[in-house]
Amino acid sequence: MAPDVPLAIVGGGPVGLVCALFASEAGLDPVVIEPRTAPIDKACGEGLMPGAWRLVRELGLEPAGADLRGVVYVQGDARAEHRFRRATGRGVARVELHAAVAARVAERGIQVIPGRVDAVERHDDHVTLSGPGLDPLTAGHVIGADGLHSRVRELVGLGARGQQASARRFGLRRHYTLAPWTDNIEVRWTPNAEFYVTPLGPELIGVALLGRRGTDFATVLADEPELAALLRADAAGDSPAQVGGVRGAGPLLQRTTARTAGRVLLVGDASGYVDALTGEGLRLGFAQAKAAIAAIVAGDVRRYEREWLSITRDFRALTSALVLAARSPLRRAIVPAAVRLPGVYGGIVERLAR
Template identity: 45%
Template sequence: MIDLLVAGCGPAGAATAIRAALAGLSVVVVEPRSGPIDKACGEGIAHSATSYLTRLGVELTGREFHGIRYLDATHSVDAHFAAGPGLGVRRTTLQTALETRLSDLGVPVKRGRVGPITQTPDSVTAAGVTARYLAAADGLHSPIRRQLGLCGESFGEVRRGLRQHFSVAPWTDLVEVYWSRLGEAYVTPVADDLVGVAILTSERGTFDSHLDAFPQLQRRLQGAEAASAVLGAGPLRQRVRARTAGRVLLVGDAAGYVDALTGEGIAVALRTSAELVDCIRADRPQDYETAWRRVSWECRLLTASLLWARNRPLLAPRIVPAAAALPGVYRTIVNRLS
């Protein structure tokens, strides 16, 4: 019997497995997809997250960015990072780096689906593997979370994301966030000749039709060739009743998700994955819920508060003007998140 079975080899699952292996635990990862896994995401990794991955021995390549710029039709405000730069990294590049580190550590990645889960007081079995614990890192719409009855009630506005890359030299060393009535468009430099554009909205439509709501960005991208297919993700909001069920612990997007509005999904996943490993090393899975809430509360609160304002017709148009009028407050919030 191994110590830990990890379901999912995305950033949350791979980081959990790497940290567990470095802690001396025996680990197996189960992942149904082969090759570098792509996903519709903003691809900006905060400085704290890149530092943590470096400590895990994950070698990242990408393009540095030094802050966040909010823009609407008439306002613009910048907040530069105090702790150090973030890194724009193609999701496939990040995935390759994580899988390379898993291979270096000798962590097996078994291709297949988890399927039914059975538990005893001392073990959990899934995908033909018996372990002391199972870390469920199987994504936003986690089948494991559903199987264990941990899904919370869904209500409120449904937001989704679309992402595409464009072959163009980045025009700034910041991540730009364009605001409009439709939603938000994030531009992340990921290479010297490539930017990723992610659009978050509750409205239906194609990537191109959504882009019409951001004329400033359209002008920036004029003449640039699309460098990837459009990928989508959503609904983004995922409510979860609990992070544990017996010897199964949820991590990453599977553990619950507010929105991509603040772009902190990977950073939170890494922080909570470290807590998960600490809890199973201590053989105290019951401590994980409290630990998860402790290390994620600030990001969840700030994201939920910003989303609440975004969903109020009277407040939404005032978000960027307020940030421009109070640049010190805006800079403080950005640096708390980064």
């Protein structure tokens, strides 16, 4: 049978919308399925590594934000800093990035269907999607770009067993109307969690906290008095500069058994996620989007599986090892080791920033 559309992208976040833009450039006529209205906020570090920023600019987008020159790890008096060698990154508030990409999708005339996928039926020559807002819809291929808790991933049986509850990590994020004191992604290590400070504009910074379930922002901030002073935070963790509410996400680690199932492909967080330590999630998601579209155009979906493994290899190896160390008695030695071995630390940052 002839499908209704050649490509349906489930998930209208930045990665899903970038998929749609790449598909449109490749001559496909994609539709995006997303029940929420853009822009959609999300708890994340909001730092685009140089590779992600390059891809955003290749799409002709210049969302408002702040240049990022490197990554610095801070633990007490220990400070390991690496400045990007070849290019800058960009700190962009999530809603600013999403709004910019959504506007470009609208300019291109790409249809966004306000629906939700509750069922996926796979056939030899098409995929049928059913759910509220869908009639149902048949597509030649489907890309699942629906985030950490991907419904598509579960419906096609690509989800793997998760972590033990005691090991799961979660994220919180707050915004502050303060002039940034750094042009780095600043990762501040406390005994049990990490803060990620990202400049987002002349008078805006984002502070994300990564820790175990139940981690309290104010409690962890008390372990980082220098940051608390910079944020002008009181003993309760409150600051007159704080704007908006606290966003949360997790559990962050998501595993998959594969990234393709017939004519269904997974990209971005839906394809698997390791706790980020430098803000490389969007870089990987955008690179996966480009690879997924290229595989569909080439008529070789399995090619994407190979490309996905290549794109994420450094990320999976380096970040997984660092996360493992961060959960072990070696945690307190990570930042001092980065200080003593600046070449090694810088090499890791550069590989993750490409």
